[in-house]
Amino acid sequence: MASLAARLFTETYGPTHPEPELSRYLARSFSVEGTREAIADDGVTMLIVEDPKGSAIAYAYLRSSADPPAGVDGDRALEIVRFYVDVVTQGRGVGAALMDKCFDDGKNRGADVIWLQVWKEAPWAVGFYARMGFLVVGSAPFYFGDQVGDDHIMAKSL
Numbered sequence: 155m156a157s158l159a160a161r162l163f164t165e166t167y168g169p170t171h172p173e174p175e176l177s178r179y180l181a182r183s184f185s186v187e188g189t190r191e192a193i194a195d196d197g198v199t200m201l202i203v204e205d206p207k208g209s210a211i212a213y214a215y216l217r218s219s220a221d222p223p224a225g226v227d228g229d230r231a232l233e234i235v236r237f238y239v240d241v242v243t244q245g246r247g248v249g250a251a252l253m254d255k256c257f258d259d260g261k262n263r264g265a266d267v268i269w270l271q272v273w274k275e276a277p278w279a280v281g282f283y284a285r286m287g288f289l290v291v292g293s294a295p296f297y298f299g300d301q302v303g304d305d306h307i308m309a310k311s312l
């Protein structure tokens with residue numbers, strides 16, 4: 155799980171988020187220990203998509219959020235912390251199918267809103283989330299070493 159997450163982050167954001175900060179970010183965000191702790195958390199769901207040969211090709215990391223950011227309206231919120239489809243698999247409906255599972259997980263947990271943070275300069279992801287029914291409800295910074303990115307907060311009622 156940790157190596158899949160690090161690989162897909164690098165594939166997507168490596169060109170715009172270079173070394174030396176990239177390795178530090180990967181170590182901080184995708185350690186085996188941190189991933190193990192997240193999986194053990196009752197408020198967390200990790201979904202992995204495998205191809206017919208059993209290789210991991212996509213994943214989603216979901217977390218109940220007691221205190222969601224301004225603009226996310228609801229009594230019980232679920233955050234999509236990470237959502238990645240391997241580049242060789244993109245454009246074939248895997249993201250939409252995985253998102254449906256995220257919505258199911260939210261409903262099973264009694265969540266009434268699902269939200270996420272996405273880089274404003276990632277139109278491929280912003281467009282996909284809009285297609286999945288998310289609306290931009292706010293903005294937030296994203297820290298990457300000295301780089302401070304500008305993220306959208308997007309949300310959808312469940």
Ligand SMILES: CC(C)(COP(=O)(O)OP(=O)(O)OC[C@H]1O[C@@H](n2cnc3c(N)ncnc32)[C@H](O)[C@@H]1OP(=O)(O)O)[C@@H](O)C(=O)NCCC(=O)NCCS
Nearest residue numbers: 237238239244245246247248249250272278279281282285
């Ligand atoms: C964004 C991402 C998850 C989409 O997954 P995917 O498997 O390629 O998406 P799908 O093939 O399931 O597409 C689902 C629908 O979204 C639409 N869509 C995809 N990208 C779109 C875009 N940029 N703008 C508008 N619609 C888009 C598709 O056309 C499809 O619509 P349809 O149902 O009418 O045919 C995938 O490209 C990805 O993982 N990118 C890199 C990682 C990343 O940026 N993750 C987000 C981090 S916040």
